[in-house]
Each structure stands twice: as C-alpha cells, then as structure tokens.
Amino acid sequence: MSFLLVIIAVTAAAAMAAMLSIKMETVKRLQINVNRLKRSLDEMDEQAKLIVRTDMELNKVQQELDKRTASLATLQKLSRSISGVLEVRAIFKGIKASYLQELGFDKSCAYLWNEREGVFLEVLSIGYTEEETAAITQYINSKRHGYWEWVLREKPFSSISKQENKFLKAEEIESVFKTTSFILSPILPAEGSKGIFFAGTANPEVAITEGDEELITVLANQISQSLENARLFERAWTTQQSLEKNVEERTHELTVALDEVRKISKRKTDFISSVSHELRTPLTSVKGYASILLEEKLGKLPDAAKERLEKINHHSDELVHMVNDLLDIVRIESGKTVMKIEEQDLNGIIATVSDLIMIQCKNKNIKLETDVQKSLPPVMADRNQLERVFINLLGNAVKFTPEKGKISVKAKRSDGAVEVAIADSGIGMPPEALTHLFEEFYRVDNAVNQQVKGTGLGLSLVKHIVEAHKGKIWVESTVGRGSTFYFTLPLKQ
C-alpha cells in the first residue's frame, strides 16, 4: 500500500515537474513576446520621433513659405497703394493699418528729417494715440543725432538684429514704442528728406523673423522711391508752372504789341485811304485839263507844249494807277473788298491771261509754256482778283526776263489745294531781297528796276489778294537764273 502511495507520489511529482516545466516554458515564451513587443514599441517610438521632427521642420518651412507668400502679396498691394502717389503726406496715407496687420504688425510710424528745423517730423502713426505719438516724436528728437547717424548707415535695426548699434537700444525702443518686437528701417530717397520707418507688434506671440526684416526693408525702399518720384514730380511741376507763367506773360506782351500794331496798321490804312482819295480828285482834274489842252480845244499848242502835256497825261495815268493799287490794298486789308468767291476753272483763267501777255512775250521773243495738271478740280476764287494775280506775276516775269528767255505756268493739286508756280529764266533776286519782296513800295535794286519805273505795290497787292482767298504765296529765286513765284488756292470742299 505504502509502495503504491510512493509510486503515486513520484508520478504526481513527475507530472508537476512536467507541468512546471511547461509553465516555465510558456512564461519564457511570453517574456520573449513581451520583450519583442516592447522592442517593437520602442522602435515605433523612435520612428515616431523621426516623423515628428521631420513634420516640425516641414511645418516650419511651410509656415515661413505661407507667411512670405502672404507678405509678398500684401507688399505688392502696399506698393501699388503708394507708388502712384506724388504727394508726401498721401504716400504715407497709403500705408493702411490693415496692410500692416496682414504683415503681422499692429503698430507703425514714420519720420522724415526736416533740414531747416533740424528735427524729425512725424508723417505716419498707426496703432498709437495722439499722446503716444507725441511721446515717440519727443523721444526720437531727443536722440535725433544718433538716429540721423543710423539713417546714414543705411542698415535696418530690429529686435532680432545681429548687429550692435551704439545709438539704438532694442529694449529702450520696445519700451518707448510699446512693442514686444519691432523693425526700424531707414528711408533713403536719392535726394530730399531721409527718414525712419518703424513697424512693430505688441503681441508677444508674434515672432519677428529675418524674412520680416527683409520685407520691411523692401517697403522702406518702396517709400523712398515714392518720395523720390514725388520730389521729381514737384520739381517738374514747379518748372512747368514757371514756364506756363512765362508763356502767359509773353503772350500778354505779344497781345498788347499786336493790338498796338493793329492800331498803327489801321491808322496807316486810314491815312493811305484818305490820302489816296484826296489825291484822286485833283489828279482827275489835272488829267482832265491836260486832255482838254491836248485836244487843242482851247487853241493850237506848240509841239513843245504838246510834248510836255503828253508827259503830264502819262504821269497822271501812272499816279492814278498807283493810287488805285493803294486803294485796293487798303480795301483788301480792311476787309472792305467783297470777294465774289465762285468755282473757277484755272485752265480757262490761265489761257485768258496767257493770251493777254503773249504779245509782250513775242516782243521779247520769250517762250511761254503752260502745264496744268489734267483733271484739276475747280478752285474757289474771285475771277477778277485772280486774273490780277496772274497778270501781275506774269507781267513781272516778262519784265525781268531777257529776250529769248522762258516763262512757265504750272498748276497741280497739293495738300487739299491747288498750287500754281510761275517761273521765269530772268535775272533773279538776291536772298536778302526775298524777305521784303511783298512789302509795299519795296523794289529790288537791280538794273531792270533802275530803267523801268514801277510803284512797288504790285506784289503787295498780289499777296493781299492770295491771302484774302486763304491761300499762301512765296518765292524762290537765284540771281542770274530766274525766279519762281508759288501761290495756293483752296479747292472746292
């Protein structure tokens, strides 16, 4: 029995040992699994660390990029707002609080150096009360020499500035300007008032970066450029104002002078008109009595007396002709001559006048040519007056053209008018004569004029007639080679 108990005990012990061994094995396996799991978790945690660090870097980059993109867009808006402005105060008015807020700043001010008074003058204040602005202005001016030195160094200064500055103290600025971080940038136009631009924030959670510093520097440069533009505009504007004033003064002087000339011209016209009328009456009598005597109605006259009377008659005719020309000029000048403006065929007029002048040409063996452009439209003119123009000009041409010479009459369309050219191969005129040629009583000093008498009124009359037709007249001439007279007449509209 006891043996049996021993066997049972041994068997049980063996079984327990086996079970213990199995359990030990299970625990061991579990421990291995736990360790594996722990390792996996640790590995996972290490991976998580890598992910977190990478994510933070990416976030930083992304945030900086987003901020820069947004800031650049705002800067562009700001630039647009101030770049087109040409008045100093208006430039700073263009810097709106909303733009600065978009850039991350809630306070801003700007000062320009006033050379005459030797102080900084406030031109911008955003986010400050009047009292605060006054206190900042006072502070800046109490340290104006230091600030001026800093402005001339052309470098920004900020809460994160790496560079030391003996004039500016970041903590002092943060206290006076009531900000937790800030950026100061000099305003440096090429010429004119330099100054200071300040942007800051009172929000301790906003951190200023180097990117912000660059941004505010760009904005300060933009302000400088706008100030420069405003200065240049002001200079140009002042110059223009001065010029306009000068022009106005000169115009006034010229108007006064012109009025005076008109008055004198009228007096001259009135005088000539009066004298001419006064001359014509006695001349008519002289010519009448001379004719009576010549017709020997009062008795036979000796030949010598007859010869003298014929001269009186001839000179009286010349005098009447001259007085008539003078009266015509005066009438045209004063607008008293009524022009009968009608459509005129230039071909017909040239042909008529050519016929008239042909005899004189034949006498001197001068060749007269006409060349009128085909299908030339009619001109608007007074036929009688126009014939006087042609007769005068062709008469002169014959007069100054030696024997076997050549005269041509050409007409063509030119710039909405008809241009007529009467050219001769005559003795020509010196350049100094051309400027006076159309003046009354002017006669070119040459051999022909010394031999042939003239009134010196013909060309003046021609000029008045052409101008009364709204045309122009001019002359080209070379001594020894001939002259060409040009005039224009308006076409029918």
Place this chain on the structure above:
Amino acid sequence: MSLDIGIGLSTEKDYSLAAKEAVRMAGMDMVSEKVDMAIVFSSRDLSSIGLLKNIALSIGGEVPLIGCSATALLTPHGIIKHGVLVVLLSIPATIQTTTAYIQELKNKKGTEGGRELADRLLADFKETRRVMSLVFADSSTEDAANLVAGMRERLGKIFPILVGSLSGNRQPHRTYLYFNHSVLMDSALGVLWGGKLGFGLGSYHGWKPLGKPRTVTRSHDNTVEEIDGEYALKTYEEYFGTSAAELRKNFRIISMLYPLGISIDNEGEYLLRNAVAIEENGSLRFQADIKQGSIVKLMLATKESCFDAARRAAEEAKRNLLMGLANESSKTLNKRVVFVFESLSRQMLLNKDAAQEIKIIKDVFGPDVPLVGAYTYGEQAPLNLGSYYRDTVHFHNQAISVLAIGG
C-alpha cells in the same frame, strides 16, 4: 408656423452702420417679420453697447440678444477679421428658449458658476422638454469645464451643452460677451432650447496618435508632473530631440501642433490637451485636467486630417439634425442654420487654407443653409453622435464643433 432664420453680415467700420446693414441683410433672409431672438458675433473693434443698441433699434424692438466678440468671424464668404454677423430667429410656439448670464466667473468656486447659470436659464423655462444649451464663456478652459459640470448638475447629466470658451490662457486681447444691451467680461451666458427644436452636433479635431502610449504617473488638476516616471517635459524633449531651453522658445507652437492626446475608452477618439506652460521643475500645465493614470500619446495632424475632421463634424451634425427633426416634411422644408465654433489654434496649422474648412461644411449642408461662427479657444462638447447619452461632454482643444439647428 416653423422656425425662421436670417443671417446678415456687415464689414462697415462704423458700428452703427454695421449694425443696421447686418440686421437689414438678416431681415431679407426671413419670411416672418417677427423677430424673437438675435445671436451676434463681431470683431473686437466693433464691440460696444452702441453696436448692440443699434442692432435692437434696427430690429425694431427689444428681443433677447446673446453673442460675443471673436478674433475672426466665420461666414459663408470665408474668414473675416473685421465685421459683425447677426442671426435673427423667429421662433414658433412649439419651441421654447430662455437666455441668461452670470458675472464674476473667476470668483465662482468649482461648479458654482455652472449651477447658477443653469438655475437662471431654468427660472423662466416652462414645463417643456429641454433640448440643448449653447453657452459662451469668457473663461479659461478649466473654468469652462467646471461651468459645464455645474450646468449638468442642474440640467441633467445626459444633457447636451456646447460651450465656446472665448479666453485663451495667453490670449493677448480681451473677449467681450453680449447680453441684450450689455457688454460683459469675466462672464458666461447662454441660451436654453426646448420643445420641438431639431439640432445636430458634431465635434472632431483630426489629430492622430503617434508613438508608444505613455502613462501619466503623477498629476493634479491641469498640471502633469510626471509621465512614465520622468518629468513631463522629457516626453517632448525626447520626441523633438532638443533641450528644455530650446523647447521653451517655441513651446506655444509646438504644443498646439503636437498636443497630447488622452485615449477615451469606448469612443475611439483622443481628447487633445495643449500645454500652456512649462513649470520650473519640468511639469507641464495644460488648458484642462489630465487625470493621473491617463494613457497619453503625442498627437500629429495634417491639413487633410483637419479637413476630414471638419467634414465628419458637419456630416454628424447634419445626420443628428435630420434624425431630430419632427417629421419627414420638416427635413426638407424647414429652415436651419449652422453654427461653427473652431479652435483658433487650427488656424496655425491650416494657415491660408483655414477657409477650406468652411467650404467643406458648406458642401455638406448645401449652399442654401446659412452658416455663421467664430474662432474660440476651445469648446466643451460631446465627442460624437451618442456620447452625450453616456454622460461624456468633453473639453476639446483644437476641435471644430458644428451645431446645426432647425425646426
């Protein structure tokens, strides 16, 4: 008669003009001429009694008004930094509302403030079925947690409450609350809805867990002293491979982009916690409590995961709203409005793409459903569809909460 809703936006600089324009635009959206309530969001620069009086004047009578100032307004047209948004509601007899406020929130102990606000809301509330409450609080988020707890003591433990916490712990500017003609600070105010109001709420953040789970081995209130037996900051030092001094320089950004996530049983979600300060001994102070023994992980998000969270929040709010609406016809015919409360810290990650979330929510609800909202510093809201039935209103950091109402 059913619920009638109109929203108006003005970006006028003058508060009087802004008030008039926003009310006029909201009125144009409405069929009814009767206005029973106004909800107002404005930028800080427009915050004034004058704004509120002009809104009342433009409405043409005294109606209950609640609202708040915000860093930015969420509108159907995107994110606006300056302006005023007015929501006008014409409420049928089948829906009951009351509004109330409490002041000196900082002096309230524990859940006292929440209880007081709830009592005031309930004071005039008739024997109608209570539906939900929307609360704005000028409080740090830990106070907001107490506020919710206090309100739930009175309103019921399974009662849905959405709290917009409007003051950040390191917020540089003040936030103002609007109640009728008063501009309040250090206060909380809310509206309690009852009756046949349909509503849907969705709230997600989009951050995903990363690395191995860690245990909070020592903490009290919102301060975590040790994680896995080491000082709390060491977790961040290890993950970012940098010294405490370097971490301190950028810790606000780091803690927003990489918060700790507390695993919540049964909800498959993580509650986010931003650290707001590093203590001298390496402890981390968070915006809300982290209980000792909590399992935490470092969290990470991408823009896409944030957009996905916005979509999920909107879809959930829409689904809940449709489920809650009384009958089939009201699901298509009745007016509705979408309120969006978004944590300001999301803007840090999304940056210029922040408006994309608004677009996503609009796409979910359709172009005709008006949308209004504001940036907050955190919200208290149930995490998902059924959670408020399980007594779990959580504080969210960095979440987007979508509240849709209709009826």
